[in-house]
Amino acid sequence: MSTGIPQDMEPFVQRMVAGRRFLSEQDVVTEGLRLLQARETLREEVAKGFASLDAGHGVPADQVFARAEQRIAEIERGER
Numbered sequence: 458m459s460t461g462i463p464q465d466m467e468p469f470v471q472r473m474v475a476g477r478r479f480l481s482e483q484d485v486v487t488e489g490l491r492l493l494q495a496r497e498t499l500r501e502e503v504a505k506g507f508a509s510l511d512a513g514h515g516v517p518a519d520q521v522f523a524r525a526e527q528r529i530a531e532i533e534r535g536e537r
Contacts, residue, residue, distance in 0.1 A: 462486065
């Protein structure tokens with residue numbers, strides 16, 4: 458598969474390569490696709506989470522906050 462970089466995006470891609478942020482135009486495109494993939498994966502996971510909540514599978518907020526406070530205290534004491 459071969460695709461072109463949209464003309465309005467070319468200056469940005471060239472700046473990324475010229476600034477040595479990426480080694481090549483292909484690397485810039487690859488990173489963009491990785492970010493898009495990560496965003497879509499996150500979107501799917503969030504949808505699953507909401508579906509689970511809608512189905513009544515949730516944890517009461519007081520339990521969540523208590524566990525978070527406990528974990529913060531453990532971190533502050535240097536525990537793992």
